[in-house]
Amino acid sequence: METPSQKRQSIVLGIKSLLIQEKKFLVSNRGEEKDLTLLDNQLIQLDDLFLVVVAGEFNSGKSAFINALLGDAVLDTGVTPTTADVTILRYGEEKQTSRTEKGQLVVNLPNRLLEDLSIVDTPGTNAILREHEELTTDFIPRSDLVLFVTSLDRPFTESERKFLESIRDWGKKIVIIINKTDIAENSQDLDKVKAFVTDNAQKLLGVVPKIFAISAREALRVKRESGKSPAQFSEVEDYIFHTLDTKNRFQLKLLNPLGISDNLTQKYMEINAAQRTLIQDDIQLISDIQQQISLFREDMVRSYNFRYADIDNSILEFEKRGLEFFDNTFRINRVMDLLNKERIKNEFNKNVVKNLSKDIDEKVSGSIEWLVEEDLKQWQIVTQKISQRASKHQDRILSDPNSQQINLERQKIISNINRQAQRVVEEYDQEVEASNIAEEAQMAVAASAAVEVGAIGLGTLITLLATTASADLTGILLAGLTATLGFFILPAKKKQTKNAFSENIASLREKLSKALMNEFAHQIDIQIENIQSTIQPYTRFIRAEDESISKAADTLKELSRNVESYRNKINDL
Known part of the structure; x- marks a missing residue:
C-alpha cells in the first residue's frame, strides 16, 4: 500500500507526464510557441x-x-x-x-x-x-x-x-x-x-x-x-x-499545472472545433462531387442502353428484311434467277442491306456526340462547384495560426484544381473527342469479330459483318438439279439458310452489344478517372486534415479526462 508521500510523488510524476503529452500534442499540431514555453515553465515549476x-x-x-x-x-x-x-x-x-x-x-x-x-x-x-x-x-x-x-x-x-x-x-x-x-x-x-x-x-x-x-x-x-x-x-x-500549510500548498501547487493544462486543452478544443467547421464544407463538397460522379455513371449507362436499342433495332430490321428476302428468293419459279450469282447479290444489297451502314453510322455518331456533350457538362458542373468553393471563405478571418495555415493550404490546392478544371473545359475539343471514341469503338467491334478494319467506318464494318452473316447466298446453285428435285431441295435449303442467318445475326447482335457497351463504359470510366485525378490532391488534403483533426479531438478529450482524474486524486489526498 502506498504511503501519503509515495502517493504525492506518484501524482507529481503523473502530472509531469501529462504536461509532456500536451507538449507533444502542441508540437505535432502547430501549437503556439508561447504555449509550449508555458508548459516548459510548469514542468520546471513543479520542482x-x-x-x-x-x-x-x-x-x-x-x-x-x-x-x-x-x-x-x-x-x-x-x-x-x-x-x-x-x-x-x-x-x-x-x-x-x-x-x-x-x-x-x-x-x-x-x-x-x-x-x-x-x-x-x-x-x-x-x-x-x-x-x-x-x-x-x-x-x-x-x-x-x-x-x-x-x-x-x-x-x-x-x-x-x-x-x-x-x-x-x-x-x-x-x-x-x-x-x-x-x-x-x-x-x-x-x-x-x-x-x-x-x-x-x-x-x-x-x-x-x-x-x-x-x-x-x-x-x-x-x-x-x-x-x-x-x-x-x-x-x-x-x-x-x-x-x-504544507498539504494545502502542495495541493495548490499541483492544481496549478492542471489549471494550465486544462486552459490550454480548452483553447485548442476551440481551435479544433473551428478547424472542423472550416473543413466540413470541403468534406461536403467532396461528397457532393463523388455523388454527382456516381449518378453521372449510372445515368450514362442507363441512357446508353436506350440509345443502343436504336442501333439494335437497325440490325433487327436488317434481319427481318433478310428473312423476307429468303422467302421471296428461294422459290421454284426463280430457279433460273438463283443461278445468276451477281443478280442475287445485287438484289440482296438493294433490298436487304439498303442504307444499313449510313443508319448505324448516324446512330452511333449520335451516341458518341451525346457522350462527349455529357462529359463536357460533367466537367462544367465540377468546375462550377470548385469555383464556388474557391471563392467561399477566402476572406474569412481566422483567429488561430493553425486554422489559418490549413485555410491557406486549402485555398492554394482549390485554386490549382480550379485552374486545371477550367483549362480542361476551355480546351475541350468535342470533334477530336468524338473522333477518338469512334475509332476506339470501331476497334472494339473489330476485335470482337476478329476482322481487319482497315480504313472503313464503323457502320460499314457492321454492314460487312451483317452481310457476311447472311451466309453464302449466291453459293446455293441448282445447276445439275432437276426441277422435280427442286420442289424438295429449295424449302430445306431456305429453312437452313434462314436459321443460319438468324443465328449469325443473333451472334452479331450479342458481340456488337457487348463490344459497344464495354467501350462506352470504358470511355465513361476514363472521363470519371480524369475528373478524379484532377480533384485528387484536394480530396487527399481534406481527408488527411479531417483525419488529423479527428485524432487531435480524441487526444484533447483524453487530456481533459486525465486532468479531471488528477484533480480528483489531489482532492483525495
Missing part, C-alpha cells in the same frame, strides 16, 4: 518552491505589502511606478541580486519566511509601459497563489477588472488584499468598500475569494517597532503561512 505572485495596479501598495510581509523595506515604494521588473524574492544565506535570461530580477534574502515559498512582485496592471504589463500577464500562469492588491481609495478599477478576467481562466487560487485601510475615515466606509469588492469579485470570478483589509504601511511600522504584526495583518500572515 520549485511554492510561488506567490503579488499583482495589482501601481500605487496600490504591492511592494509595501511585500515589505510588511517580510518585516523589512526590501523593495522601493512610491506614488510613481517604481516596480519596472518582475522581481522574484527567494531565500539566500546573504542578500544578493541577479537577473535571469528573460530579464527578471532575482533577489535572494536571508529571511526565514522565504524558506518554504518564493514571492514575486510585478509591474502594475496599469503600467505605463506595455511590456511591463505583458511581463506580469505572462508570469501569472506560473503562480501557485495570486495575492491581488487593490487600494481603499481606488477599489476594483477597470484595469484591475480586466486583469482579473485575463487570469480567471487559468484556474488560479486568488486572494484579494484591500490596502490602505488607514485612510478610511470610519468603519462604515471600510465596510462599504469590502462589500463592493466582494460583490464585484463574485460576479467576475464566480466565487467569493478570500478577502483581507489591511494597511501595509502601518503593518511595517508596527512590526519594526514591536516585532509583532497588527491584528488585521496577522490574519493575512496566518492564512499564507499557517492555513496554507
Whole structure:
C-alpha cells in the first residue's frame, strides 16, 4: 500500500507526464510557441518552491505589502511606478541580486519566511509601459497563489477588472488584499468598500475569494517597532503561512499545472472545433462531387442502353428484311434467277442491306456526340462547384495560426484544381473527342469479330459483318438439279439458310452489344478517372486534415479526462 508521500510523488510524476503529452500534442499540431514555453515553465515549476505572485495596479501598495510581509523595506515604494521588473524574492544565506535570461530580477534574502515559498512582485496592471504589463500577464500562469492588491481609495478599477478576467481562466487560487485601510475615515466606509469588492469579485470570478483589509504601511511600522504584526495583518500572515500549510500548498501547487493544462486543452478544443467547421464544407463538397460522379455513371449507362436499342433495332430490321428476302428468293419459279450469282447479290444489297451502314453510322455518331456533350457538362458542373468553393471563405478571418495555415493550404490546392478544371473545359475539343471514341469503338467491334478494319467506318464494318452473316447466298446453285428435285431441295435449303442467318445475326447482335457497351463504359470510366485525378490532391488534403483533426479531438478529450482524474486524486489526498 502506498504511503501519503509515495502517493504525492506518484501524482507529481503523473502530472509531469501529462504536461509532456500536451507538449507533444502542441508540437505535432502547430501549437503556439508561447504555449509550449508555458508548459516548459510548469514542468520546471513543479520542482520549485511554492510561488506567490503579488499583482495589482501601481500605487496600490504591492511592494509595501511585500515589505510588511517580510518585516523589512526590501523593495522601493512610491506614488510613481517604481516596480519596472518582475522581481522574484527567494531565500539566500546573504542578500544578493541577479537577473535571469528573460530579464527578471532575482533577489535572494536571508529571511526565514522565504524558506518554504518564493514571492514575486510585478509591474502594475496599469503600467505605463506595455511590456511591463505583458511581463506580469505572462508570469501569472506560473503562480501557485495570486495575492491581488487593490487600494481603499481606488477599489476594483477597470484595469484591475480586466486583469482579473485575463487570469480567471487559468484556474488560479486568488486572494484579494484591500490596502490602505488607514485612510478610511470610519468603519462604515471600510465596510462599504469590502462589500463592493466582494460583490464585484463574485460576479467576475464566480466565487467569493478570500478577502483581507489591511494597511501595509502601518503593518511595517508596527512590526519594526514591536516585532509583532497588527491584528488585521496577522490574519493575512496566518492564512499564507499557517492555513496554507504544507498539504494545502502542495495541493495548490499541483492544481496549478492542471489549471494550465486544462486552459490550454480548452483553447485548442476551440481551435479544433473551428478547424472542423472550416473543413466540413470541403468534406461536403467532396461528397457532393463523388455523388454527382456516381449518378453521372449510372445515368450514362442507363441512357446508353436506350440509345443502343436504336442501333439494335437497325440490325433487327436488317434481319427481318433478310428473312423476307429468303422467302421471296428461294422459290421454284426463280430457279433460273438463283443461278445468276451477281443478280442475287445485287438484289440482296438493294433490298436487304439498303442504307444499313449510313443508319448505324448516324446512330452511333449520335451516341458518341451525346457522350462527349455529357462529359463536357460533367466537367462544367465540377468546375462550377470548385469555383464556388474557391471563392467561399477566402476572406474569412481566422483567429488561430493553425486554422489559418490549413485555410491557406486549402485555398492554394482549390485554386490549382480550379485552374486545371477550367483549362480542361476551355480546351475541350468535342470533334477530336468524338473522333477518338469512334475509332476506339470501331476497334472494339473489330476485335470482337476478329476482322481487319482497315480504313472503313464503323457502320460499314457492321454492314460487312451483317452481310457476311447472311451466309453464302449466291453459293446455293441448282445447276445439275432437276426441277422435280427442286420442289424438295429449295424449302430445306431456305429453312437452313434462314436459321443460319438468324443465328449469325443473333451472334452479331450479342458481340456488337457487348463490344459497344464495354467501350462506352470504358470511355465513361476514363472521363470519371480524369475528373478524379484532377480533384485528387484536394480530396487527399481534406481527408488527411479531417483525419488529423479527428485524432487531435480524441487526444484533447483524453487530456481533459486525465486532468479531471488528477484533480480528483489531489482532492483525495
